[in-house]
Amino acid sequence: MDDAHRSGCPINLTLEVVGDKWSLLVIRDIIFGNRRHFRELLTHSEERISSNILADRLKTLLDQGILTRADDPTHKQKAIYSLTEKGIELLPVLAQMAVWGLKYLPVSEELGIRAQLLDKGGPELWAEFMDELRASHLGQPRRLPPHPDGSVGERLQRAYRAVLARRAAR
Amino acid sequence: MDDAHRSGCPINLTLEVVGDKWSLLVIRDIIFGNRRHFRELLTHSEERISSNILADRLKTLLDQGILTRADDPTHKQKAIYSLTEKGIELLPVLAQMAVWGLKYLPVSEELGIRAQLLDKGGPELWAEFMDELRASHLGQPRRLPPHPDGSVGERLQRAYRAVLARRAAR
């Protein structure tokens, strides 16, 4: 995987690593959905990833140093997947894709709300979110002060649920 | 193409449009390499795209409203491909991918220099570049004042050639 690159262009190299239809969705679910186990990624996937594809993508993301895998002490068969710093720093890429998709593609109301917040919050909000991810995935102490309204992850989740509730009420 | 989406998530929808190994490279060459014709995209491609793939990608990018195609008045067989606003706004996505690739992947010196400048310049530089692209692809008047050192496109190109010259001198 590390040899025989098509070119040394940073965009090309990035596409060689995450330029398929699934890798970034897996990372999205880990970041925004807080999925840490194989089953969670498999069954809570909006897009219904199949298990062989998921297994393959997790393997290459591990090989690439974007994720790490650890045993779950509560269950001998469970594995916990965590983001590395390299994985956490894919958040701006995902955020830009979300902003672009929100503007130009037929995004559903409930799934668009997060993109709206990411757009409105901009790079500062992304940095705050990455700070949280470093705490939850790498065990690093928080560098930024906690926000009075809760973590970015919580705020995004809350906004998502609020849209769902509003929709159900109609 | 517009129906049967896997989900209404903006990231997923974006990946459905440009989440393959070639589409963003074509857009990269149009933006950063100023390629406007089929042959230019085909033969100046670092990654040696094959002609059927290029033809297919150009077709879907046209269908998606990311590019437009016009006849070249200087040659009856030539076609000029131009970015739409939708296409121009993919620049931040490409820039973030370039920044990430530069930091974490084995980028070559000559091709990394542009990513360095995009990283250093940040969103303001990207906005300046997008302003230039709106002028050259959409015929819009420039909103931002011209930079004394030349356009962003020129500065990136100049930096690239400077690295090549420095390398050749060694």
Added chain:
DNA sequence: TCCATCCGATTGTATTTTGCAACTGGTTGC
């Protein structure tokens, strides 16, 4: 006028990647 070269593709075929469903060996909690 002839002819090499260029133009945006298309065609055919081989290889690789993806998608789907069923299944595996083992663990856990009731």
Added chain:
DNA sequence: GCAACCAGTTGCAAAATACAATCGGATGGA
């Protein structure tokens, strides 16, 4: 003891990609 859960694996079909050759027409120079 047994159903549900765990992280995957296997086999096969379908689709995407890669590669090389080729197409009909346009152009520019001799």
